[in-house]
Amino acid sequence: MAESAACPAFQLGRPRYDQGSFFGRLRHFVDIIDPSTLFVSEKRLKECIKLLDDYKHGALPPGVSDVQLWEAQKIKQAIIHPDTGEKIFMPFRMSGYVPFGTPIVIGLLLPNQTVVSTIIWQWLNQSHNACVNYANRNATKFTGKATVLWLHRLQSHHLWLQSLFVSLHRFCLKCIIISELSPSPFAASANICNVGLMRHSELSEGVDVLDNNGNVVGSSRIAARHAIMETAFTRVVLPMPIFVLPPIIMSYLERLRFLQSNRRLLLPIHSAVCLVTFGLSLPVAISLFPQMSQIEVSCLEPEIAMATDCKVVTYNKGL
Numbered sequence: 001m002a003e004s005a006a007c008p009a010f011q012l013g014r015p016r017y018d019q020g021s022f023f024g025r026l027r028h029f030v031d032i033i034d035p036s037t038l039f040v041s042e043k044r045l046k047e048c049i050k051l052l053d054d055y056k057h058g059a060l061p062p063g064v065s066d067v068q069l070w071e072a073q074k075i076k077q078a079i080i081h082p083d084t085g086e087k088i089f090m091p092f093r094m095s096g097y098v099p100f101g102t103p104i105v106i107g108l109l110l111p112n113q114t115v116v117s118t119i120i121w122q123w124l125n126q127s128h129n130a131c132v133n134y135a136n137r138n139a140t141k142f143t144g145k146a147t148v149l150w151l152h153r154l155q156s157h158h159l160w161l162q163s164l165f166v167s168l169h170r171f172c173l174k175c176i177i178i179s180e181l182s183p184s185p186f187a188a189s190a191n192i193c194n195v196g197l198m199r200h201s202e203l204s205e206g207v208d209v210l211d212n213n214g215n216v217v218g219s220s221r222i223a224a225r226h227a228i229m230e231t232a233f234t235r236v237v238l239p240m241p242i243f244v245l246p247p248i249i250m251s252y253l254e255r256l257r258f259l260q261s262n263r264r265l266l267l268p269i270h271s272a273v274c275l276v277t278f279g280l281s282l283p284v285a286i287s288l289f290p291q292m293s294q295i296e297v298s299c300l301e302p303e304i305a306m307a308t309d310c311k312v313v314t315y316n317k318g319l
Helices: 002-006 022-032 035-039 042-056 066-079 094-108 115-135 146-168 173-181 183-198 200-205 221-237 239-253 263-286 302-307
Strands: 207-210 216-220 292-296 312-316
Touching: 022 066, 022 094, 022 263, 035 066, 035 094, 042 066, 066 094, 094 115, 094 263, 115 183, 115 221, 183 221, 200 221, 207 221, 216 221, 216 302, 216 312, 221 239, 221 263, 221 292, 221 312, 239 263
Parallel strands: none
Antiparallel strands: 207 216, 207 312, 292 312
């Protein structure tokens, strides 16, 4: 009885927590980005997939609890792409975003950046973001190879502007202020373009929308536009606390007598602050919208409205 009160009855393919509320989505995405899933073995993954398949076909072994089923689904969702059914490369999973992205964040926030170091860290940042955006996209439609070339063109423009502000900072106070604050707005603007370029094919080909029974109703370009806009907005929110909080926290900590006499501890503490901030901001940002978003049929293309009796359809927003 205690277990059923703490754990809801398992429903295959449905989230464990209410996706209609922000806190429900937050609990759901904390599971999705759990770094412990990075260490799940191939054998354990296959066991989880088999367990879920057994449940689907009504052949579940006796004694399997709802907790075990939810855990199996959590592992599968963290590793397997919902559209392709293939494993996501470890550094590009949402569960790997913080562990693999934190060193880049630390590099971006290092003091006394040169033009060259700025270019390198920004290139690494946008390259990593591009891979994460692509790996966690809505994959119901094919994304062409030209996307990668467009992305590098975007990065070139972004890095050129970033380098310009760093180079000019010695000439005027205004440029110093812009240079110090530029990582946040530049990262946010680059992230928006990054998402748009990595998923631009969805705008022309659309994404699959599903009825209440999970059947594909059709491909909607309008739903694709909503998916990309929602994902891009999360990428605007994500870097804000990362670029704002660590400098503020470190400016306070650096005044402590203990750290003034132990300067070698500054980098490890700075790294820990970045890790914690990144780890907290990621689930908050991606929880702004549910991954499986819903949209009213009346807002979509007429051919989709005529193909179903449902008033609301569902689509994979991507992460």
